[in-house]
Amino acid sequence: MSLQDFAQWLSETKLSMALTDSVSAFPAIESVHVVAITLVVGSIAIVDFRLIGLASRTRDPRELIRSILPITWIAFATAAVTGALLFAANPLSYVANFFFLGKVSLLLLAGVNMLFFHLFTHRHLDREGALLPRVSGAASLALWVTIVAFGRWIGFTLSQ
Amino acid sequence: MFTDSLIRFTTWLTGGWLNIAIASHSWVVPALQTIHILSVAIVLAGVLLINLRIAGWAERSQPITAVLDRFLAPVTAAVIVLLLTGLLQIVGEPARAIFRSIFWIKMGLLLAAFALTWSHRPAFAHQAAAEGAQAVGIGRKALAILALLLWVAVIVAGRWIAYADAWPGAPS
Numbered sequence: 001m002s003l004q005d006f007a008q009w010l011s012e013t014k015l016s017m018a019l020t021d022s023v024s025a026f027p028a029i030e031s032v033h034v035v036a037i038t039l040v041v042g043s044i045a046i047v048d049f050r051l052i053g054l055a056s057r058t059r060d061p062r063e064l065i066r067s068i069l070p071i072t073w074i075a076f077a078t079a080a081v082t083g084a085l086l087f088a089a090n091p092l093s094y095v096a097n098f099f100f101l102g103k104v105s106l107l108l109l110a111g112v113n114m115l116f117f118h119l120f121t122h123r124h125l126d127r128e129g130a131l132l133p134r135v136s137g138a139a140s141l142a143l144w145v146t147i148v149a150f151g152r153w154i155g156f157t158l159s160q
Numbered sequence: 161m162f163t164d165s166l167i168r169f170t171t172w173l174t175g176g177w178l179n180i181a182i183a184s185h186s187w188v189v190p191a192l193q194t195i196h197i198l199s200v201a202i203v204l205a206g207v208l209l210i211n212l213r214i215a216g217w218a219e220r221s222q223p224i225t226a227v228l229d230r231f232l233a234p235v236t237a238a239v240i241v242l243l244l245t246g247l248l249q250i251v252g253e254p255a256r257a258i259f260r261s262i263f264w265i266k267m268g269l270l271l272a273a274f275a276l277t278w279s280h281r282p283a284f285a286h287q288a289a290a291e292g293a294q295a296v297g298i299g300r301k302a303l304a305i306l307a308l309l310l311w312v313a314v315i316v317a318g319r320w321i322a323y324a325d326a327w328p329g330a331p332s
Binding site for chain 2: 027030031034035037038039040041042043045046055056063067071145148149151152153155156
């Protein structure tokens with residue numbers, strides 16, 4: 001099943017039709033999505049700035065990550081669920097949109113960056129100013145800024 | 161009265177060099193909105209940690225005054241960027257926001273959320289030198305939760321500007 005077929009199938013489900021029919025469902029879900037995604041990006045930025053060495057420098061990075069990460073995960077789960085619902089409201093338009101496909105690809109890249117950090121880079125945290133954590137934080141920050149930009153551009157390029 | 165002066169303001173803005181500069185490049189408004197959302201991310205993450213710390217639900221290893229020191233400045237800087245990028249969006253498309261009640265409700269909520277968040281500073285100023293546990297009254301905890309809810313309401317009101325109906329007689 002291609003992405004196109006999946007979008008076609010999804011657009012004919014009861015969920016998709018209910019979302020399209022309702023006047024207030026889309027803006028309501030969108031509002032929760034915005035709150036969630038700003039919390040994801042903001043909380044990740046706090047950790048990234050620490051990794052780069054620009055903020056929270058008196059904090060032990062591992063302890064800061066333990067403190068912040070639960071917020072990031074709750075917000076991310078909320079953003080993923082609301083994002084999936086927004087997608088379900090108009091799947092055919094989204095799969096044909098460059099910025100939507102780009103945003104999903106960048107999200108996967110951000111996930112890979114995070115996985116790499118938790119598997120390897122975290123071992124370099126004990127030495128203040130080590131290169132790998134700084135690169136990881138900068139890459140994460142750049143990815144999330146681009147993800148937000150792509151997300152905003154979807155709203156201006158979506159064909160109905 | 162109020163609508164009339166807003167219409168005069170809109171007429172004055174429309175056709176000005178900044179209005180034309182913003183409206184004639186299709187990338188400017190999404191770029192402004194991107195900066196706007198990134199600034200919201202800074203504000204919301206900052207006020208979340210400040211207010212959850214006061215409520216006793218996050219960053220408990222840190223003194224409240226340290227959390228305020230860390231986040232009040234970036235939150236305030238981001239609010240200034242939000243005002244600037246918001247103002248530029250109004251200049252680019254004057255009729256879009258200011259003729260909708262939800263926009264003015266958003267501004268009122270913003271003022272209340274910002275003032276309430278800053279009110280923690282004097283409230284905890286006397287504890288600056290104190291070490292260890294900081295007792296927080298139930299009233300202050302309630303204010304912290306209220307501040308957080310107000311910030312969320314600001315964001316929701318902002319998203320609703322795109323969907324709300326304009327006042328009768330407003331320019332399109």
